[in-house]
Amino acid sequence: MYLPRSAFTTKYQISPYQCAFECQCRRQRCKSFNYKRSALSCQLCEEDSGPEGINLQPKAGSIHSNIDTWKNIPVGNCNAITCSWTERCDSSVDDPQKACIKTECQFAVLRPGIRIEPSNETAVRTKARYRCMSDEMGRGNFLTTCQESTAEWSQTDFKCVCKSPPAKSGTVLEEVEVEVGLNYTYRCLNGLVGKKILSPIITCLQDGSWTLTNFTCGNTFMQELRKSSFEIHLHIHIDKK
Template sequence: MIVIIYCDASLQDSYSKLQYGHRLDRKLINSFVNFSILDCAEECLRTTRCKSVNYYKGAHFCEINYENKSSANDRFLESPRWIYSEKEDWDIGIVSSCSASNCSINEKCKPLPMGKFECVLSDCGIPSQWGMNLSSVGRWEGIGIERFMKFDCYQNCSQSGSRLFVCAPNGQWETDLKCVCASSWIEYQGHYYYLSEKKVKWTDAKLECEKRGSHLVEIGDQEESGWLASTFLVKSSCSTNLFEKCTAWTGGNDVDVEGRYRWSYSNLSITFTAWKEGEPSVGLPTIAEERDCIDLLRTGEWNDRPCSYINSFICWIEYRDNCYYKGKKRVSWTHAKMECAKRCSHLVEIGDQETSDWLASTFLYKSTCPANLFNDCTAWTGGNDVDVEGQYRWSYSNVPITFYAWKVGEPSLGSPKGAEIRDCIDLLRTGKWNDRPCSYLNPFICEMSYGQ
């Protein structure tokens, strides 16, 4: 009998990166019994959506996850006897023929004899329904084929139907859950905002937003600051004193380090500010130490107050836990990347048709769009084949693009002269994609995933 043991430096390196006593919670694709840690890693490598694994050695139990500790840091927990590992820690070569697979985001590679493989459905993707609270998912629920999940609607929404979502063999979720949400949530630039007239201190405002599956608003530019103020705070009943009425808590604060302002939910440093003249109070040591929380005035300007002040507050929800911003300035693709980086974000990366359609309908579709789809109402994405002609990748994550939504006739690979100069992907108002010269002047869409 001949025993072949796969053992090389790369595998030894992978084992050295195992993180003992930790696991990622409630981001499950699927689970398996009677698996070794190597079996678990191979399953993740073959599954396109997988980013990390949890492994319980005593029971030979494997979980593969659709997030990792960087993208879901709040779900990375200390768990005795568990082992955590990330997809990138393992050599793709251990999955033999599947190392060259090009399966879609909701598929996994199934190896076949003679060095061949096939792509089979692995999961139904992340459920998405307006008003549905994704944080209500249970510990053992997953998105894999024939698994189920249970969800509640946000606290401010009425709920009908079963909480149950079942991932059918065809890769579609089956459910009759309906969430009907209060009209007080207002959509702007891909975010949903809610003003609570209930007056509470800043820490309680954070909790109130969390009850609604949201967080205290984080403001990215002057346009957004002005829109929030004019939409929610300008009223005929406002006092002549800007500071007395018609104000609202934001997520901005310098609670941890005096003078270093951060957003409470994303924990990012605040780079754009709109302070009222004379604010903040950091130049006044006697009062600065107690004025650690930022509220918004009806002028669109900011003020710092004691966090114990009783104030209204504005909550904010993103689409699928991502924050999006459309830059109206028309710039080249390279310049668009830089503009997004200034906002601590990156050019948008699109994983499915639903997201592509949502981005187009939210940011691009207007009654003033011309008949020609290519002339206006378009925006840069992060997709490109700048490095190798025909091999499209996302600019920020640098991963190959596995889902495509090309308009009929695109991309320009069949036209060699055109293909060589059309290396960057923009989004059309129909949700379809087009390739253009990267020097084309276009608006752009930035994306930031919280927790990253």
């Protein structure tokens, strides 16, 4: 069995007992672990299996264990020490002030439309890449690193954008890029007005497309009336000739 979408770091070439030990040393964050026998790999997870294992999925060669079943595993002074979410307790250190070591970042807070790869590794010094649904939508520095000194991801200006919105009759044509989740408002050309019953606002979607609107700009009622009157007058004048 296997718990998906919850692992925050992976350890290699260790036994199930060592895997449980690593989880216990991160009691604030680690609630369970996945262990793959063939690879001797251990995934530490933020969540447990849930009532009657409801969160688990079948996976050949993998076992899952909640850390509550390993309460008696010896972790030295760490039994009495509570480290932060991003720290591991070093059981070999006697001084409680020095036992907590920054080892992982929290999961990165992602801006709309962005995913991070790898998505399940937050260990310090890990280099990750931000991506959009389509690579051509990305703008800015896409690389980030879990910093050892702060256990925080390095800041970047990366974002996902939609290219210029589709042209609408009578509107100002602008070459702009808008971030996913944000809005663009159509503006009418000088002398034209928009139809009040239609919204001039569209939103940039995660796939790079825009929400739909039938908004257009045109003459006011009085302008149309004057235009019609002029055309009628012109037609009469031509007929008289």
